[in-house]
Each structure stands twice: as C-alpha cells, then as structure tokens.
Amino acid sequence: IPACQTVFLHYGRHAGIGLRKAAAALSVSPLFIWLIRIVLFIVCFYGASRFCRKHTDSFAMTRIQSNLSYHPEWDVAQPHENEIKSILSQPYYYLARGVQSFVFVSQDGKTVIKFFRHHRLRTVAKVAKDFGSYLLAFNRLREETGLLYLHLNKTNHLKQRLEIVDKLGIRHPIDLDNYEFIVQRKATLTYPAFDQWIAEGKTDDAKEALTSLVHLLKTRAERGIFDKDPDLNTNFGFIGTMAVQIDVGRYRVKEIPFDRNELIRITDSLHQWLMERSPLLDEHLKEELNKT
Numbered sequence: 001i002p003a004c005q006t007v008f009l010h011y012g013r014h015a016g017i018g019l020r021k022a023a024a025a026l027s028v029s030p031l032f033i034w035l036i037r038i039v040l041f042i043v044c045f046y047g048a049s050r051f052c053r054k055h056t057d058s059f060a061m062t063r064i065q066s067n068l069s070y071h072p073e074w075d076v077a078q079p080h081e082n083e084i085k086s087i088l089s090q091p092y093y094y095l096a097r098g099v100q101s102f103v104f105v106s107q108d109g110k111t112v113i114k115f116f117r118h119h120r121l122r123t124v125a126k127v128a129k130d131f132g133s134y135l136l137a138f139n140r141l142r143e144e145t146g147l148l149y150l151h152l153n154k155t156n157h158l159k160q161r162l163e164i165v166d167k168l169g170i171r172h173p174i175d176l177d178n179y180e181f182i183v184q185r186k187a188t189l190t191y192p193a194f195d196q197w198i199a200e201g202k203t204d205d206a207k208e209a210l211t212s213l214v215h216l217l218k219t220r221a222e223r224g225i226f227d228k229d230p231d232l233n234t235n236f237g238f239i240g241t242m243a244v245q246i247d248v249g250r251y252r253v254k255e256i257p258f259d260r261n262e263l264i265r266i267t268d269s270l271h272q273w274l275m276e277r278s279p280l281l282d283e284h285l286k287e288e289l290n291k292t
Contacts (some may be wrong), residue, residue, distance in 0.1 A: 024262040057097045064115035074131050074152035084149045091163045100249045104164050104180050114182045124193045137248035140223050144216050146185035146244040187237030187244050198278050205241050207284045213243040217263050226254035260292050
C-alpha cells in the first residue's frame with residue numbers, strides 16, 4: 001500500500017509543478033495554488049488507498065505479522081510435521097480474504113494456508129477466543145474440518161521458508177517460524193459443488209455429499225460444539241463428496257441435547273435452493289434429515 005501511495009505522490013508532485021508554472025503565466029495567487037495542491041494531494045492519497053484495497057484485497061505483509069508472546073495453551077501435538085513441511089515446500093498463491101485470515105492456495109491446488117489478520121485481532125483476549133476455536137476444531141473435529149496443521153505460537157524448529165504470491169503477483173519469501181497460521185485441505189464451496197454435480201448429471205455424487213453434510217452437522221452437535229456462524233454458503237465445502245467445515249473460527253463448547261430442528265434450520269437455505277434446481281436432491285436432503 002505505501003508503494004501505491006508513492007506512485008500517486010510522484011504524479012501529484014509533478015502535477016503541482018505544472019500548476020505552479022500555470023500560475024506564473026496567469027498571475028494566479030500563490031495561496032490559491034497551494035490550496036489546489038493540498039486538495040490534489042488529498043485526492044491522490046485517497047485514490048491510492050482505494051486502488052490498493054481493490055487490487056490487493058487489503059493484503060499487506062504487516063497485517064499477518066504479530067508481536068504475540070508464547071502461550072503454552074496454544075501448543076498442540078503435531079504428529080505429521082514432516083509431511084506438513086513437504087506440503088509447504090511449494091509456492092502458495094493468494095486466494096481470498098476471510099474475516100479472520102488471508103487465504104493462499106498451494107500450487108497443486110490441494111491445500112490452503114491461512115495467515116491471521118492480526119490488525120483485526122486487537123486484544124489478547126480476542127486472539128485467545130479465536131485460537132481456542134481452532135484448537136477445539138483440531139482436537140475434536142480434525143477430519144470434519146480438513147485441518148492438517150496449527151501453528152499458533154512462533155517457533156524456532158521449522159526452519160522452513162515459504163513463498164507466497166499476493167494478488168498483484170508479488171512474491172514474498174517468509175520464515176514460517178515467525179508467523180501464526182493454519183494449514184487445511186482445500187475444498188470446493190457448497191453451492192458451486194452442487195451446481196457442478198447437477199450440471200453434469202452426477203446425482204449419486206450429490207446424494208452422497210448431502211448424506212455426508214447432514215452427518216457432519218449431526219456429529220458436530222453430538223460432540224457438544226456450537227457454531228455461531230453456520231453459513232453453508234461460505235463456511236462449508238466438499239473434498240470429493242466428503243463434507244467439511246472450512247471456517248471454524250466461531251466454534252464454542254455448548255453441551256446441550258441434540259436438536260434435529262437446529263439441523264433443519266441450518267440447511268433451510270440449501271433446501272430452498274435445491275427445491276428450484278433439483279427436487280430429487282431436495283427430497284434426499286429431507287430423507288437424511290428425517291433419519292437424524
């Protein structure tokens with residue numbers, strides 16, 4: 001972002017020189033010219049900010065860096081760390097911005113790495129709350145969330161550099177020991193996945209996916225995990241036909257009896273969507289819900 005503003009500042013400065021020459025030719029008051037230049041610089045900086053937000057998705061390296069101290073409660077056993085280091089030996093390319101993280105996808109398209117947006121995590125209490133949600137998912141629903149690795153404390157043992165490529169195509173080699181991040185299997189979002197199955201006539205795959213989705217929601221509830229943001233549109237997806245919840249930043253423990261009506265509520269938008277596009281699949285969804 002500062003680089004973008006420098007470009008605008010450069011052109012603004014040259015425009016100011018042009019204004020000064022024009023003022024001399026037209027005998028315009030120097031004070032008036034200074035006012036014009038101030039307005040011009042304000043417009044330049046505002047334009048730079050808008051340009052950068054649009055073309056970088058507000059990503060900047062400083063926004064994924066933190067001064068968090070070590071917290072032992074954020075450590076978690078990592079049984080397959082060597083495998084993870086192999087997964088992270090390839091470049092990762094900018095994919096999206098979430099509420100809590102910037103997301104990059106691996107060159108082979110199989111995994112994503114999520115770096116926390118630390119400029120939004122303004123207090124240790126907020127960090128602890130969000131990190132606690134990821135720990136809960138990793139410990140209780142690892143398979144159902146596609147989580148492969150959590151790195152919530154800075155370390156000194158990874159000794160691995162990762163190349164991430166931002167939205168502008170700029171490459172950033174980073175030392176992973178110095179960053180907080182998670183690694184997760186990449187999934188296809190819910191509605192695009194069903195769109196594709198319906199378009200290709202893969203009804204059996206779509207039915208299998210619906211069964212898996214209902215099973216995931218039921219399993220999560222039975223394990224006493226409550227989600228404050230159960231949006232099937234943005235927070236769930238499929239790896240093949242296996243349902244996974246890809247956004248797990250709002251998990252909380254809530255030991256309450258299983259309630260089938262909660263599953264009906266969460267899947268209602270999908271039910272409405274399937275009614276229009278595939279009544280057959282909608283019927284299958286109802287059947288699966290009735291089994292719970």
